[in-house]
Amino acid sequence: xxxxxxxxxxxxxxxxxxxxxxxxxxxxxxxxxxxxxxxxxxxxxxxxxxxxxxxxxxxxxxxxxxxxxxxxxxxxxxxxxxxxxxxxxxxxxxxxxxxxxxxxxxxxxxxxxxxxxxxxxxxxxxxxxxxxxxxxxxxxxxxxxxxxxxxxxxxxxxxxxxxxxxxxxxxxxxxxxxxxxxxxxxxxxxxxxxxxxxxxxxxxxxxxxxxxxxxxxxxxxxxxxxxxxxxxxxxxxxxxxxxxxxxxxxxxxxxxxxxxxxxxxxxxxxxxxxxxxxxxxxxxxxxxxxxxxxxxxxxxxxxxxxxxxxxxxxxxxxxxxxxxxxxxxxxxxxxxxxxxxxxxxxxxxxxxxxxxxxxxxxxxxxxxxxxxxxxxxxxxxxxxxxxxxxxxxxxxxxxxxxxxxxxxxxxxxxxxxxxxxxxxxxxxxxxxxxxxxxxxxxxxx
Amino acid sequence: xxxxxxxxxxxxxxxxxxxxxxxxxxxxxxxxxxxxxxxxxxxxxxxxxxxxxxxxxxxxxxxxxxxxxxxxxxxxxxxxxxxxxxxxxxxxxxxxxxxxxxxxxxxxxxxxxxxxxxxxxxxxxxxxxxxxxxxxxxxxxxxxxxxxxxxxxxxxxxxxxxxxxxxxxxxxxxxxxxxxxxxxxxxxxxxxxxxxxxxxxxxxxxxxxxxxxxxxxxxxxxxxxxxxxxxxxxxxxxxxxxxxxxxxxxxxxxxxxxxxxxxxxxxxxxxxxxxxxxxxxxxxxxxxxxxxxxxxxxxxxxxxxxxxxxxxxxxx
Ligand code: B12
Ligand code: SF4
Numbered sequence: 054x055x056x057x058x059x060x061x062x063x064x065x066x067x068x069x070x071x072x073x074x075x076x077x078x079x080x081x082x083x084x085x086x087x088x089x090x091x092x093x094x095x096x097x098x099x100x101x102x103x104x105x106x107x108x109x110x111x112x113x114x115x116x117x118x119x120x121x122x123x124x125x126x127x128x129x130x131x132x133x134x135x136x137x138x139x140x141x142x143x144x145x146x147x148x149x150x151x152x153x154x155x156x157x158x159x160x161x162x163x164x165x166x167x168x169x170x171x172x173x174x175x176x177x178x179x180x181x182x183x184x185x186x187x188x189x190x191x192x193x194x195x196x197x198x199x200x201x202x203x204x205x206x207x208x209x210x211x212x213x214x215x216x217x218x219x220x221x222x223x224x225x226x227x228x229x230x231x232x233x234x235x236x237x238x239x240x241x242x243x244x245x246x247x248x249x250x251x252x253x254x255x256x257x258x259x260x261x262x263x264x265x266x267x268x269x270x271x272x273x274x275x276x277x278x279x280x281x282x283x284x285x286x287x288x289x290x291x292x293x294x295x296x297x298x299x300x301x302x303x304x305x306x307x308x309x310x311x312x313x314x315x316x317x318x319x320x321x322x323x324x325x326x327x328x329x330x331x332x333x334x335x336x337x338x339x340x341x342x343x344x345x346x347x348x349x350x351x352x353x354x355x356x357x358x359x360x361x362x363x364x365x366x367x368x369x370x371x372x373x374x375x376x377x378x379x380x381x382x383x384x385x386x387x388x389x390x391x392x393x394x395x396x397x398x399x400x401x402x403x404x405x406x407x408x409x410x411x412x413x414x415x416x417x418x419x420x421x422x423x424x425x426x427x428x429x430x431x432x433x434x435x436x437x438x439x440x441x442x443x444x445x446x447x448x449x450x451x452x453x454x455x456x457x458x459x460x461x462x463x464x465x466x467x468x469x470x471x472x473x474x475x476x477x478x479x480x481x482x483x484x485x486x487x488x489x490x491x492x493x494x495x496x497x498x
Numbered sequence: 499x500x501x502x503x504x505x506x507x508x509x510x511x512x513x514x515x516x517x518x519x520x521x522x523x524x525x526x527x528x529x530x531x532x533x534x535x536x537x538x539x540x541x542x543x544x545x546x547x548x549x550x551x552x553x554x555x556x557x558x559x560x561x562x563x564x565x566x567x568x569x570x571x572x573x574x575x576x577x578x579x580x581x582x583x584x585x586x587x588x589x590x591x592x593x594x595x596x597x598x599x600x601x602x603x604x605x606x607x608x609x610x611x612x613x614x615x616x617x618x619x620x621x622x623x624x625x626x627x628x629x630x631x632x633x634x635x636x637x638x639x640x641x642x643x644x645x646x647x648x649x650x651x652x653x654x655x656x657x658x659x660x661x662x663x664x665x666x667x668x669x670x671x672x673x674x675x676x677x678x679x680x681x682x683x684x685x686x687x688x689x690x691x692x693x694x695x696x697x698x699x700x701x702x703x704x705x706x707x708x709x710x711x712x713x714x715x716x717x718x719x720x721x722x723x724x725x726x727x728x729x730x731x732x733x734x735x736x737x738x739x740x741x742x743x744x745x746x747x748x749x750x751x752x753x754x755x756x757x758x759x760x761x762x763x764x765x766x767x768x769x770x771x772x773x774x775x776x777x778x779x780x781x782x783x784x785x786x787x788x789x790x791x792x793x794x795x796x797x798x799x800x801x802x803x804x805x806x807x808x809x810x811x812x813x814x
Binding site for chain 1: 536712716750763774809811
């Protein structure tokens, strides 16, 4: 994979001048090999060394950006095959197609629909990322008109899907400054397409008929001096796309240079439910972008959620804010639940409180986003912290009773908590799924 | 430029488990590669899908789920037949009524229901307890005895109750679900404990305690990937097929339960709920699941169609 410290050391000036902040060139080389220092920190390194080390210390999957401004989409920099090995870096961009066969009003309406695909999850907004205009009409002017309407109606970056040079050139005259993704270069048009991409400094899809064809074409494009690339192996059936995506990622990590770029996948399945299933596979398996035909929120919500889950950093669980959450429309008699601010834990409890159909207040204690038992074992979910939250959150003004329900897993905390807070502590079930039946039996405010 | 296809040289494979008796058997496991990478190794058996049947009428299932089983929800035998009609490879009978909060049904009564269901359908059964470890041990012991020799799958066995259930499986010829809470070390440890009692490794199915899409799916996903890699690199105590009890998780979520009117910005409830179940299953299939327990017949149909496609060869 990366270079060893010794290989890097050979390229350094070996003067041990310390200007890089390291005691010796060797120490600096070791730090760089560990990914903890960058070559630019040594002011004395030669151009030749920069060249030699630059390529080798580049990430296995190149960083590629689409669009400009706030909604710019960044892809690449991936370093692993499995999320548990480290994490996946840049979430799959979700692109939705707009056909240039539709009328202008229809296009504007469809883009409006795409803009609305924004969902709140775990307290964050998640949305689709790209609008893909397709030249289904085969007509350059229609394509340009559609691209124009799309660009006027959305802040998302665009993908321009046409292999026709005239259509692409004209469309770029309109939206080229927004750095859309050109889609793209094939064996037949790559010279012209690459020239256009270079002119606008816009990223470009390279499409091969298969993996061999793709590798060959990428080399030709790179030989023309362009590297802002996205890969399309040409496969469209889910079993083949899975194989190609796996190969491309594996090869990239083995430093097979032609495959060191993010990928794009196209969902062409005609069955709408099967199409979502295919897209789910691509999100799990390395797709940089997945292009979908559907703008139905019922289709997009599961995919956005899956993307969030797969791209969550396994070392940094998502936490919810530690504050009072109201489920249903709780009043002064409603039950009060204590849990932790690990989002998974919180959402389990929230879901089960909701399922009980009894409105309630949930107080997730700040445990740095870890679960009930993990928090307890780590000393982050303690009677002191719970008492503090009961006191400072303002819950005492919202309810007239003084009863609090704690997770069954930390029953041992009840005595101390009662003592510290003065609240009556009810030990709930171990699993939040037991909350509905627990309430039936134990709760009367 | 010719690309040299990158293939891993795995040294081991997942055990193959046979459920049921001839001619109605279902085989799962046996993979010698990661899921659906036919270019690299064998995937001799397609993932199997079960539909869930309860021994009492569910009270909190959403309408779109209950309407698929209209008229049979209070009759486990008729319900099970309906599942087979819908194309289920197996029926997963859950003894919900045995829970002390429900009817506290006795182990003997549970065993009778299990027998009636087993005799009414020609697919193998998965029989689950009510989730109370002590009670499940009693229930499954009786079930195992009453269905002796049928080679079914019983669960869930945990650290607390595995001894009774394992012994019953050995004596009466069944297979066991070894359940651990999202923890690869506990998972492995339980498999060791069970095999030390002399139940063969190819009679154990791992339950990693999966969550639904949006509710911790990533934990189970990574544990399943690590389990599969462990299996392929030679760890025999991780080389068991994995069951995903996902229907029960999915149909608790608000994405599946909220009606179109309650959450219009999420689109049509039926489509969304089915997709919640299908997407959860699709992700777990990619992580290495071999046996899937789902609830909605349409989810089953769609997931099976998806698997049909993934089972096609992708060798280069
Ligand atoms: C994943 C995990 C981790 C992850 C943390 C992930 C995270 N964000 O929490 C990592 C790897 C970081 C970790 C670390 C540790 N862990 Co840990 N971990 C787990 C594991 C496998 C799963 C935890 C989890 O996510 N559960 C899912 C969530 C949703 O469960 P939950 O929060 O408990 O919520 C459920 C219930 O409690 C209940 N509930 C929650 N709130 C409420 C509220 C009410 C009112 C009610 C009624 C119910 C209720 O419903 C929820 C759903 O069922 C458990 C094993 C297990 N059996 O749980 C061990 C476990 C919790 N960990 C354990 C330990 C010891 C540790 C460490 C101290 C290990 C160490 N020595 O380093 C460290 C501490 C970390 C630190 N210093 O910060 C032990 C705790 C033992 C004990 N009983 O005290 C466990 C049980 C494993 C074991 N059996 O040994 N851990
Ligand atoms: S700045 Fe460059 S030359 Fe000076 S010690 Fe650091 S690596 Fe060596």
